[in-house]
Every structure is written in structure tokens, then in C-alpha cells.
Amino acid sequence: MPKQFDILVIGAGVVGAAIARELSRYRLSIAVIEKEEDVSFGTSKANSGIIHSGFHSQPGTLKLKLEAAGNRMFDRLSYELEFPFERRGELMVAFSEDELQILHKYYQRGIQNGMTGMELLGRERTLELEPNLNPDILGSLHAPTAGVVGPYEYCFALIENAKANDVEIFLGGKVVGIRKDGAHFEVETDQGESLTGKFIINAAGLYADEIAKLAGMSDFRILPRKGEEYLLDRRVGGLVRKVIFPVPSEKSKGMLVIPTVDGPVMVGPTAVDIESKTDFSTTRTGLEAVFKNAQKMVPAIRATDIITSFVGLRPAATGGDFIIGKTKVKGFINAAGIQSPGLTASPAIAEMIRDILKDEGLKLVKKDNFRPERKGAPKIRPLVEKMDYTAIEKLIAKDRNYSRLVCRCENITEAEIVAAVRSGHTTLDGIKFSARACTGRCQGGFCTSRILDIIHRETGLPIEKISKKGKGSEILLFKK
Amino acid sequence: MNLKYDIVIIGAGPAGLAAAVSAKKAGIDKVLIVDRESSAGGILNQCIHNGFGLHKFKEELTGPEYAERYIDLINGTDIKVLLDSCVIDIISSGNEKEVIVLSEEQGLLRISCKAVILAMGCREKNRGNIAIPGSRPAGILTAGFAQKMVNLHGYMPGREVVILGSGDIGLIMARRMSLEGSHVKAVIELQTHPGGLNRNIVQCLQDFDIPLYLSHTISEIRGDRRISSVEVSPVVDRSFPDRTRSFNLDCDTLLLSVGLIPENELSLKAGVQLDNVTRGPIVDGNLMTSVDGIFACGNVLHVHDIVDWVSEEAEYCGRAVASFVKGEIKKGREIPVRTGKMLSYTLPSKVEAGKPAVLSLRVLAPLENLYLCVRTGKDILYKKKFRKIFPSIMQRISLKEVPEDAQYLETYIEN
Numbered sequence: 001m002p003k004q005f006d007i008l009v010i011g012a013g014v015v016g017a018a019i020a021r022e023l024s025r026y027r028l029s030i031a032v033i034e035k036e037e038d039v040s041f042g043t044s045k046a047n048s049g050i051i052h053s054g055f056h057s058q059p060g061t062l063k064l065k066l067e068a069a070g071n072r073m074f075d076r077l078s079y080e081l082e083f084p085f086e087r088r089g090e091l092m093v094a095f096s097e098d099e100l101q102i103l104h105k106y107y108q109r110g111i112q113n114g115m116t117g118m119e120l121l122g123r124e125r126t127l128e129l130e131p132n133l134n135p136d137i138l139g140s141l142h143a144p145t146a147g148v149v150g151p152y153e154y155c156f157a158l159i160e161n162a163k164a165n166d167v168e169i170f171l172g173g174k175v176v177g178i179r180k181d182g183a184h185f186e187v188e189t190d191q192g193e194s195l196t197g198k199f200i201i202n203a204a205g206l207y208a209d210e211i212a213k214l215a216g217m218s219d220f221r222i223l224p225r226k227g228e229e230y231l232l233d234r235r236v237g238g239l240v241r242k243v244i245f246p247v248p249s250e251k252s253k254g255m256l257v258i259p260t261v262d263g264p265v266m267v268g269p270t271a272v273d274i275e276s277k278t279d280f281s282t283t284r285t286g287l288e289a290v291f292k293n294a295q296k297m298v299p300a301i302r303a304t305d306i307i308t309s310f311v312g313l314r315p316a317a318t319g320g321d322f323i324i325g326k327t328k329v330k331g332f333i334n335a336a337g338i339q340s341p342g343l344t345a346s347p348a349i350a351e352m353i354r355d356i357l358k359d360e361g362l363k364l365v366k367k368d369n370f371r372p373e374r375k376g377a378p379k380i381r382p383l384v385e386k387m388d389y390t391a392i393e394k395l396i397a398k399d400r401n402y403s404r405l406v407c408r409c410e411n412i413t414e415a416e417i418v419a420a421v422r423s424g425h426t427t428l429d430g431i432k433f434s435a436r437a438c439t440g441r442c443q444g445g446f447c448t449s450r451i452l453d454i455i456h457r458e459t460g461l462p463i464e465k466i467s468k469k470g471k472g473s474e475i476l477l478f479k480k
Numbered sequence: 481m482n483l484k485y486d487i488v489i490i491g492a493g494p495a496g497l498a499a500a501v502s503a504k505k506a507g508i509d510k511v512l513i514v515d516r517e518s519s520a521g522g523i524l525n526q527c528i529h530n531g532f533g534l535h536k537f538k539e540e541l542t543g544p545e546y547a548e549r550y551i552d553l554i555n556g557t558d559i560k561v562l563l564d565s566c567v568i569d570i571i572s573s574g575n576e577k578e579v580i581v582l583s584e585e586q587g588l589l590r591i592s593c594k595a596v597i598l599a600m601g602c603r604e605k606n607r608g609n610i611a612i613p614g615s616r617p618a619g620i621l622t623a624g625f626a627q628k629m630v631n632l633h634g635y636m637p638g639r640e641v642v643i644l645g646s647g648d649i650g651l652i653m654a655r656r657m658s659l660e661g662s663h664v665k666a667v668i669e670l671q672t673h674p675g676g677l678n679r680n681i682v683q684c685l686q687d688f689d690i691p692l693y694l695s696h697t698i699s700e701i702r703g704d705r706r707i708s709s710v711e712v713s714p715v716v717d718r719s720f721p722d723r724t725r726s727f728n729l730d731c732d733t734l735l736l737s738v739g740l741i742p743e744n745e746l747s748l749k750a751g752v753q754l755d756n757v758t759r760g761p762i763v764d765g766n767l768m769t770s771v772d773g774i775f776a777c778g779n780v781l782h783v784h785d786i787v788d789w790v791s792e793e794a795e796y797c798g799r800a801v802a803s804f805v806k807g808e809i810k811k812g813r814e815i816p817v818r819t820g821k822m823l824s825y826t827l828p829s830k831v832e833a834g835k836p837a838v839l840s841l842r843v844l845a846p847l848e849n850l851y852l853c854v855r856t857g858k859d860i861l862y863k864k865k866f867r868k869i870f871p872s873i874m875q876r877i878s879l880k881e882v883p884e885d886a887q888y889l890e891t892y893i894e895n
Contacts, residue, residue: 051674230611235748276705281614308608310616369735384568396587404584405516405566409745413582441745445605445622449629463635472705473618474633477732480660 003083005031005168006362008187008197010175010211013044014151014346015338016203017158022350023357024165025372026364031195032159033187035174035207037470038430040155044343045433046312047151048229048269049260050243052341053090053143055110055118056253062322066345066352068113071145073347081157083150084261090146090243091121093137093297099247102142110143117144130238138443146243148261151343152433153376160423161374165367169424170195172315172470174339178214178332185215185331199331199362201353204299206277206315208323208336215332220323224277224313225339228286232305233441244297253340255293257301262436267294267301269312269397280311307391314339324352326360332359360462374464377419377435378402381411406454407447411439421458429460429469431455448475482591483591485560486805487510488579489560490567490746491599493522497550498791499597500559502798508805511559512591515824516566521547522601524787525623526628529652529680541704546787549585570596570750570774577773581754585602594805597797598747598769598776602648602783605739607701609622612644614701623649623737636660638733641730642710643667644698648785650737655684657735665729667692668712670719673846674883675737675872677785697721698734707734737879742780750774757825758782764814765831766800767793776802782827785874791838792876796838815856815882820892822847824871834884841891846870851894854879856886863894 007023009016012034020032025447034044054068078085085447087261091321094100098263103120110118119142126140127133163169171389172188178184184196204211209222237259244257258266268290294301317323317337322345324335335349342349358364395402401415420435428444429453431437438444438451455466465471486508489496491660492515500511519525524532527543534540535658537549554561564584571578577596581589602621621637627649629635630680639662643650667685670735672695674681693712699721700711708731713721742760744752752761753770760781761769766777777797780791803809810834817839819826823842831837839854847869854862854877862877869875882889 010665050611056546134644218489231608280616281700281702282611283613285701287611287613301612306609309611385573387569387580388787391591392582393588400587403582403587405568405582408516410567442603443608445604445606448625449633452685463633468618468705474619475621475637476629477638478636480630480634480636 002186002196005029005195005197007199007201008033008065008185008195009201009203011042011203011205011208012039012159012169013042013203014040014047014155014158015335015349016201016338017155017162018346018350019201019353020162020167020337020353021158022347024162024167025366025370027367028147030162030167031170031197032162033170033173033175033189035172037172037427037467038169038425039159039169040152040433041429041469043109043312043315044155045152045429046227046229046310047343048256048258048266049151050343051085051147052260052344053104053110053113054113054144055143056248056415057341059109061180062324062342064113065160066348067341068115069348070341070345071115074147074149077347078149080372081154081161081374083153083157085147085149086261087145087147087244088259089142089144090245091126092141092143092247093126093133093247094139094247095136096138100139102247104419107141107200115143115145118142130240130242130244132300133244134299148243148259149343150261154425156434157374157376161372164371164374165274170291175186175211175214178211180215180329189428198355199360201333202337203335205338206313207318208315208334212327212334212336215329217327217329219327220317220319221335222277222315222317222337223314224274225361226272226274226279227312227314228282228309229266229268229288229312230290230306230309232265232267232301233307234264236305237265238301239265239298239300246293246297255290257294257298262439263306265301274313276342277313280313281377282309282311286332322349324349326356327406328446331360378417379416380413384411406450407437407440409442409446410436412437414454415455420457421455426455426459427460427467427469428475481586481589483589485510485593487511487595487597487801488577488591488593489513489597489599490579491515491601491603491778491780492520492561492563493523493599493778494524494547494550494787494790495601495780495794496597497498497523497547497554498691498794499599499777499798499801501550501553501557503802504557504559506799506802511873512561512593513561514565514567514579515561515563518564520551520561520563521777525626526589526631528631529656531621535786536791553649558732572750572773575773578810588848595775595801596774598752598780598800599778600670600746601779601795602740602745603743604736607736610738612698612701615703617701617703617706619703619707619732620734620736620858621702623653626735627653630656630660630893636662637735640662640665640729641733641735642729642730643730643735643737645669645675645683646692647737647739648677650735651676651684653678653737654690655688655733656688658688658721658821662733664690665731666712667830668696669694670697670870671695672714673870677872699723699726708732710734728857736783740779740783742783744780747776747780755825755829758827764826765828765835765837766804767828768800768804773804782825785872789874789876794841815886816888818888820890822893823891826891830846831882831889833860833882833886835882837879837882839879839891841875841877842871842894843869844871847893849895853894854889854891855890856883857860859883860890
């Protein structure tokens with residue numbers, strides 16, 4: 001007997017998660033189906049973590065409209081859901097007269113979109129704001145509404161809140177069949193799971209075209225665009241405060257210098273169209289391009305400061321814009337082609353989907369008991385940084401596990417790891433993204449064995465079954 | 481909770497243990513060692529192979545046996561060892577130091593003391609640091625982490641193994657993995673010469689028929705969930721992979737033995753200045769760092785290859801710290817130590833005129849038929865002939881006395 005729902009959301013990246021959380025405000029039964037072992041394991045985990053300031057995209061596009069709308073929603077969201085978000089602002093910097101002209105164009109666009117506080121700055125003021133920028137810079141466009149966010153913490157927080165509001169999440173099963181049966185859809189996964197829903201929201205990222213095909217449509221293709229990012233040692237974390245953009249090209253926003261919300265500086269991404277949906281390899285040429293561009297803007301950046309790198313594949317769709325809307329199959333709604341500024345737009349995309357569902361006849365009745373707030377586990381790192389030992393003692397008094405340091409580099413305690421495991425993160429990558437362990441200088445050299453023990457203790461999973469990112473990626477192959 | 485000690489030693493590995501015993505012997509009353517692991521011994525606990533203690537004890541001990549020698553000495557004293565505890569900060573104010581500790585058993589501790597000895601050891605360079613191109617699958621581990629899981633926890637990372645780096649840890653793991661039944665297909669080394677001790681090349685590679693590819697590197701890692709193969713390329717100009725002449729090695733495990741970095745996060749927090757070459761604190765002839773009352777010894781100061789010298793250095797440090805605490809250090813005239821061509825560093829960077837000195841140094845590259853010398857001005861204080869000398873072996877030079885009127889010391893190579 002298949003499980004019955006009102007809404008089936010396919011894909012638990014930031015888009016699927018935002019949609020699920022938004023719809024969980026209403027009296028609806030909602031399921032999210034995710035093929036990976038954990039949420040946010042697709043494109044969303046490789047995100048740059050930038051909340052864009054509403055002027056990057058082309059006028060007249062859904063991208064621009066939703067970027068501007070989404071940007072405004074993050075203060076409230078981060079307050080309600082407790083994920084890291086800071087409105088640092090961005091500087092788009094110009095090295096020539098031609099580039100200065102282009103800054104003007106973006107300035108106008110931002111104003112038209114109602115983005116407040118934008119200003120064109122001369123060289124001196126630019127260097128005053130960011131002293132480590134290249135002194136050859138002629139000027140910049142300052143957009144104070146841009147911000148930095150923890151992309152997976154955001155996604156996890158959305159899902160946790162959705163779950164607290166009765167959304168069901170199905171992990172580890174890929175959708176392999178979609179059948180329309182009168183007014184219902186019947187969806188089958190490769191794990192043998194069967195679910196029905198009145199509506200399907202296609203938020204399947206890189207595979208949105210394949211999901212649409214299962215429902216009988218081939219209106220668009222996903223054209224993966226690879227981006228390599230390089231994370232630098234925390235030691236050089238103070239190089240910039242704001243996100244630094246070059247004047248962009250046709251293809252992409254350019255390679256940036258990003259002060260991540262955690263502290264370390266990140267540089268990239270590249271933007272290379274590729275055929276494969278599974279090519280996540282970093283390349284030497286990518287590294288060279290990223291550092292050449294980063295050093296042009298911030299000369300003190302060195303490739304020797306790299307502590308890790310990763311790759312994301314943007315699910316760009318044919319046509320270049322977001323594909324959000326109803327389709328010729330009644331009840332099947334796309335939220336596809338969500339490349340940049342997808343993260344920024346995600347809460348606005350969720351509201352747009354809600355409105356589309358309403359138009360399609362779905363009754364939206366608000367829940368009386370909707371809980372908008374989600375509390376994350378308290379973190380010890382900011383307390384260590386502030387040397388607030390009284391607060392640390394209070395935490396330890398509440399939970400002894402706060403006195404057990406697991407991740408030395410980032411100051412993460414056992415309490416936080418346990419909280420991550422209990423929220424459903426049982427892979428090393430899941431723990432990494434939610435608790436932030438293994439992200440520091442030693443890249444898990446010290447903490448991994450402890451994390452394996454904690455996961456084993458909390459879940460009963462044998463050590464040799466604990467994986468990096470799901471089946472097939474076990475850390476240790478066998479017991480002696 | 482507030483506690484008070486004379487000396488707090490951070491790390492109960494070979495350096496911390498030897499420093500503690502030595503400080504106690506030199507008359508210090510309250511000595512505390514703090515370590516984040518569940519037992520004392522540091523990295524030695526996972527080094528189950530023998531070869532330790534040849535110099536110190538004239539025996540070939542395993543790592544745990546060597547550690548036990550010092551643990552036994554400590555057990556006979558009132559030296560306190562606080563385990564499962566992590567130091568999160570060191571605060572200096574005036575003559576006092578405050579060490580903040582997160583202790584699994586006792587919660588947050590604030591320990592005041594007169595002096596601190598940094599003995600935190602090293603961490604391993606990893607895939608992220610050296611930015612090997614390719615995918616990020618499971619099955620890539622640093623050699624030390626693999627050693628811990630295999631020797632202490634009883635889990636094998638895989639069956640078809642490639643090792644990057646021919647430093648001692650890589651060589652030891654090549655043998656260990658083979659003994660445990662895995663197939664070690666190759667050891668890949670970037671340099672023209674092996675990184676580890678010659679006896680390990682023989683006993684770990686040759687004895688097991690494991691090929692060593694010098695002047696090669698891994699130019700790509702392949703595999704989706706788990707590593708499936710590595711592309712190995714010869715290097716041109718010491719670092720550039722020539723992918724036209726590359727070959728593939730199928731594997732399910734890649735162990736990285738690509739360098740050790742002294743773990744000085746805490747030192748930086750305490751305001752200690754680090755040396756760019758050694759990556760450890762800059763110290764004077766007493767092994768005191770740029771912060772008064774904070775000393776350093778062992779791998780955290782500079783990477784060692786022989787634990788016996790770690791113990792010697794730590795014992796020296798313990799005596800120096802004892803003098804400091806007792807107020808008996810009379811600082812003589814400090815003079816700089818300069819490092820000549822073809823040497824990568826000399827430690828310490830300053831010594832006192834009129835006092836004995838122990839200098840540690842390494843050459844930059846393998847050299848043949850030379851003299852290793854120390855001079856001050858025209859006076860040659862030390863001259864030793866070497867037929868062959870390697871960067872992988874730390875040289876130690878004991879000078880009975882630095883001349884009273886010396887203005888500087890210089891270590892150098894002469895043909």
C-alpha cells in the first residue's frame with residue numbers, strides 16, 4: 001500500500017527544503033524524496049554561500065526577481081531557524097574605465113530592483129573599506145545587502161523545521177518511476193518505496209530534466225556547469241570582510257574572494273560547461289585560474305594557504321533562467337534550473353511555488369500549531385573565541401558532553417556531534433556539514449576516529465559501515 | 481575550577497613525559513601534564529614497530545615500550561597527568577600563566593602556573609593542503625590516521641593500497657599494511673631521494689617487494705564514492721607532473737605521508753612567534769619561546785626523526801624550565817645563530833656566549849663528501865666529515881662552550 005501525501009517534493013537541496021518548510025505552514029501532508037543519504041548532498045553542499053544583492057541577474061528574468069525578493073527574507077529566516085548568516089556586503093571592483101562604466105549599469109539595476117544602500121565608491125574609499133585589495137583598483141560598487149550564509153546549515157535547518165512541522169523525509173532512494181493515476185501521481189524509488197501525491201514539485205537539481213522525463217516531458221535539459229572552490233587556512237581569514245567580485249563575464253559572476261561565514265576565506269568558483277553530471281574533479285587549470293583571479297583582487301592570497309577544495313555542478317537549464325511553474329502534466333510543477341542566484345532566491349521560490357499550488361486548486365489552510373522556530377545545538381567555538389568561560393561552564397553543567405573536545409582545529413565538542421547524529425546525520429560528510437568538524441586545518445586527522453566512535457555508539461552502526469557520503473564510501477573497509 | 485601548579489606541560493607524548501621527569505628531577509614541586517588522549521604516550525602508542533631507543537636505552541623497543549619507560553618513571557613521582565583533556569588557551573599576565581583546559585572528567589579548568597612547556601607534537605599534511613586534483617572519494621587517509629585505525633582500533637582502510645610519500649610514516653605503513661594482508665602496489669615520492677631512513681627503505685619496501693617511484697607524483701585521483709585509481713606522473717623541475725608519461729594504478733586506498741607540521745595553533749593563540757622554516761616556535765638557548773615563561777620541545781618545536789633526540793631535547797628543556805621557575809636563569813649575552821647555504825635551518829636561533837650549546841639542523845638536499853661546520857668569525861668550533869648526508873636525518877651538534885667573545889655562530893657546509 002503506497003504512502004499517501006498531498007505534496008511530493010523531489011529533491012532535498014535548498015530549493016526542495018525551502019519549499020517543504022514553506023508548505024509545512026499549511027494543513028498538508030508533505031513528503032520530501034531525496035536520493036542521497038542525507039539532505040543537501042547534491043549541488044547545495046558545494047555552494048559558495050553567498051546571498052546576492054539583487055542586481056547580478058538580467059532584468060526581466062525570474063532569477064533577478066526572485067534574487068531581490070529572497071535576499072530580503074534572510075534576516076528573519078536566520079533568526080527563526082538559527083543558521084549562520086551575516087549581511088557583510090559585497091564590493092564589485094573595477095580595474096579600468098570600461099569596468100567602471102559597467103559598475104554604473106549594475107548600480108542602476110540594483111536601484112530599480114529596490115535594493116537599498118547601493119553606492120559607487122572611489123578608489124580611496126574602496127581601499128579604506130578593504131585595505132587588502134589591490135591598490136590598482138579604480139573604484140567599486142558597494143552593495144551592503146549582500147551576505148554570507150552557511151548553505152548546508154541553512155538546508156539542514158529548513159529540513160529540521162519542516163520535520164518538526166510534520167513533513168516526512170525519505171532518504172537514500174532515487175525516484176525511478178512516475179505514473180499519473182487519475183488525480184494522483186504514484187512515485188516509485190529504487191529502494192522499492194512507493195508514494196502517492198496530488199502534486200509533485202520537481203526540485204531535483206542536476207536531475208530535474210530526468211525527473212520531468214519520467215513524468216512524460218522533455219521541455220528542457222540540465223547543462224551542468226562545474227565550479228571549483230578553494231578554501232584557505234583560517235589564519236588568513238581576516239583578508240577581506242566583504243565578498244569581493246570582479247566585473248562579471250557573460251558566463252558567470254566571476255571568480256570571487258569570499259569571507260565564509262565560518263571565518264576562512266574561500267576563492268572561486270570557476271565556471272566550465274561539462275557533459276557529465278558526475279564529474280566532481282578539481283583540476284590544476286582550475287586552481288591556477290582561481291588563484292590568478294583572486295590574487296589580482298587581493299594580492300596577499302597564496303595557493304600555499306589552501307586547506308581543501310571542492311567542486312559543485314550548477315544545474316543550469318536550457319534557456320538560462322529558472323524554470324518555475326506548472327507544466328502540461330496537471331499537478332507536476334517544476335522548480336528547476338536553479339543555478340546562481342538559487343540559494344538567495346530559495347525562500348522566494350518557495351513562496352512562488354505556494355502561489356502556483358494555490359492557483360492550481362490546492363487548499364491552503366494555515367496550521368494553528370505551526371512552529372516557525374528551530375533551535376540549533378549551542379556551539380562552543382564562539383565562546384572559546386570570546387574567552388567566555390562562564391558561559392562554557394554553564395553549557396557543561398547542562399550537558400557533560402560539552403567538556404569533550406572532538407574537533408581540535410575548529411573547537412567542536414562531543415555534544416555538538418551527538419546533536420548532529422541525533423538530527424539524522426550519520427555520514428562523515430553530514431556531520432562535517434552540520435557540526436563543522438573535519439573542516440579545519442587537519443581535515444579530520446584528529447577527530448575522525450572519535451566521530452566514528454560517536455556515530456557507532458549513537459546509532460549502533462558497525463564502524464566499517466560508517467561512510468563518508470553514503471553506501472560505497474565507507475571510511476574503513478573491514479575489521480581485522 | 482581553579483588549580484595551581486608550578487609547571488604545566490601540554491602533551492604527554494615522549495617530549496612532554498621526558499620534560500616532566502627532568503623538571504621534577506631538577507627540583508620542581510608541582511608538575512602537571514595535560515593530554516587530549518585517553519592514555520599517555522602520544523604518537524608512540526600507535527607505533528607498534530620497534531627501532532626506538534637504540535641510542536637512549538641501547539635496546540630496540542617498540543613505541544609503546546619506549547613510552548612505558550617514561551611512564552614508569554612518572555609513576556614513581558607525584559607528577560600529575562590529566563588525560564582526556566584539551567588545552568584551549570594559554571593566557572599570560574605578568575609572571576603568571578593561566579592554562580584553560582576542557583577536561584572530560586572535570587569540566588572547565590583554569591590552571592595557573594609559572595611556566596608552560598609546549599609539547600603538542602605534529603599533525604599530518606593532508607590531501608587538501610597539497611591540492612591533488614581529482615575527485616574527493618572515500619579511501620584517502622593520512623598514513624598516521626591509518627596507522628591509528630589499524631594498530632589501535634583494529635580496522636583496515638582497504639585492500640589495494642597506494643602510498644604517496646616515502647617519509648618514515650609512509651614506509652612503516654607500507655610494511656604494516658602488507659603484514660596485515662593488503663596489497664601495497666607502490667610508494668610514490670616527489671623528490672629524487674627517499675624521505676625516510678635508509679633502514680626503513682630496506683625493511684619496509686625492499687623486503688616486501690614494494691616498488692618505489694622517485695620523482696613521481698599523483699596527478700589525479702579518480703573514483704566516485706570510493707577511490708578507484710590514481711594517475712601517477714613523473715615530475716619535471718621537481719614539481720610539475722608530466723601527464724604525457726603518466727600511468728594508472730587501480731586502488732581502493734590512498735595513504736598520504738606528505739609531511740608533518742608542528743601543531744602550533746595553541747602557541748599562536750598564546751602569542752608565540754613561529755619560525756617560517758621549522759613552523760615551530762622561535763626559541764633561545766633555553767628553548768624558551770618569544771613569550772617569557774613558555775618553552776617548547778619535541779615535534780612541536782621542529783619535526784624530529786629519532787625519538788631518542790626528542791627525549792634529550794625535552795630533558796634539556798625540563799632542566800631549563802626548572803631554572804626559570806627557581807629564578808636561577810642568568811641570561812648571558814645572547815648571540816644569533818646563522819644558517820649557511822644548503823642548510824634548511826638551525827635551532828635554536830640564539831645561544832648564549834660563554835655557555836654550552838646544542839644545535840639541531842638539517843641539510844636542504846642530499847649531499848656527498850663534505851664537512852659540516854660551526855664557526856664564529858674565523859674560529860671554527862666544530863667540523864665533522866660526512867661521506868653522505870640526508871635531509872631526512874636531523875644533525876645534532878654539541879658545543880662544550882660558545883666562546884665568551886663570540887658575536888654570532890654560523891652553521892655551514894664546506895666541500
